[in-house]
Amino acid sequence: MKNIFKKPFRWAIFYSLVMAAAVTFVLMDTFVIEQTGTPMVTASLSAREVKTDSESQSTSGAVTNEQSTINQAASTPDNAVITENSYKDDNIQITIDTVRKYDTTLYVADIQVSSAQYLKTAFAKGTYGRNIKQTTSDMAESNNAIFAINGDYYGFRDYGFVIRNGVLYRNTPNPSGTGEAMMIDKDGNLSIVNEQQSDAQALVDSGAWQVLSFGPALVNNGKITVDENTEVGKAMASNPRTAIGQISPLHYIVIVSDGRTSESAGLSLLQLAQEFSERGCTVAYNLDGGGSSTMWFNGKVVNVPANGRSSSQRSVSDIVYLGY
Incomplete structure (x- = not known):
């Protein structure tokens, strides 16, 4: 010794x-x-037109919790009609169907809005950076969301374009595969961009309002773009999934599936793509899945997260949501 x-x-x-x-x-x-980051460049004037005066925010640094609270001060309209699985007011209409398919439970949200300003994104704790995380529920509640899903978990990677509300935060392309990202322009239209053949600064200049990077694209130009062998990294063939697609201007489909439980096996990317295609989506894109997959509506988690307990969610970097 x-x-x-x-x-x-x-x-x-x-x-x-x-x-x-x-x-x-x-x-x-x-x-x-936690490591707070700062924006690289702000939006072009044309992209800013999607905002209302009450949504204006400083882009000289990261968005703070106080700014986030001020920006989302507006409440749900008094004339909103809300049920357990639907919401409707003059600007936002949401219907959520529960579907049983592929030995899996799917939650399908049909969404229509009157303006792109109601389709939004938010950072955990209102701040861009690494290891800054909250649950989808917490982010949804702090932003007065009506409906929310987990985003692309940008903070788990050092690559992938990050553009939020017309502000460029990261211009590093995904070095592997096609580097497919999803862009939402100021009119609310979804499109697929190749990060390896694009520049995030140029996307901002051309009017990109949101760019999320996870992928892959599921449907593009009305055609399914994945096959039975397509998968995310080393993930299993069947997983909990979160994805968003567009049918027509301001008309969207969001699908979140359960998985990795005794009740739900999960979906392959091809199965997920087929669900969007069958509903008439011309574009659909896969977001972060697995334990991150969460659909939140009217104060409650709709799906069953991968750990099997609806009250327990993985903390993530960001959300996509509907609200005022």
Whole structure:
């Protein structure tokens, strides 16, 4: 026992401790320590037209919690008609159907809005950066959302374009595959862009309002763009999924599926794409899935997250939501 404290062993122990500390720091820095980022460039004037005066925000730095609260001060209209699975007012209409297919429960939201200003995104804690996370429910509630889904979990990666509300936060393309991202323009139209062949600054200049990067594209120009062998990274063939598609101007479909439970096997990307195609979507895009997949409506989680408990959600970086 005493021999381990002799000089040769002391250096080995010291070296091991230093290496352990370094590894711990790297892991903490990557997955735990919050790091606030700042915008790279603001939107062009034409893109800003999608905002109302009450939604204007400073783009000189990260959006703060206080700014987020002020921006979302408006409440649900008094004339809104709300049921357990639907919402309707003069500007927003949502109907959620529960479908059983592929030995899996799917939650399909049919959404129509009168203006693109009601289709929004939000950061966890109102702030862009790494390891800044909240549950979809918490973000939805803090932004007075009517309906929300998890976004692309941009903070889990150091690549992938990030444009939110016309503000460019990250211009690093996905280095693998096609680098397919989804753009939402100021008119609310969805389109697929190739990050390796695009520049995020140019997208902002051309009127991009939101760009989310996860993928892949499921449907493009009315055609299914995945096959039975397509998958996200090393994920399993069947998973909980979150995806969004567009049928026509200001008319969208959102699908969230359960999975990884005894009640629901989950969907393949091809099965997910087929669901959008069957509903007439010309464009559809896969967002972060697995344990992140969450659909929130009218104060409640609609689906069953991958851990099997509806009250427990994975904390993520961002959401896509509907609200005022």
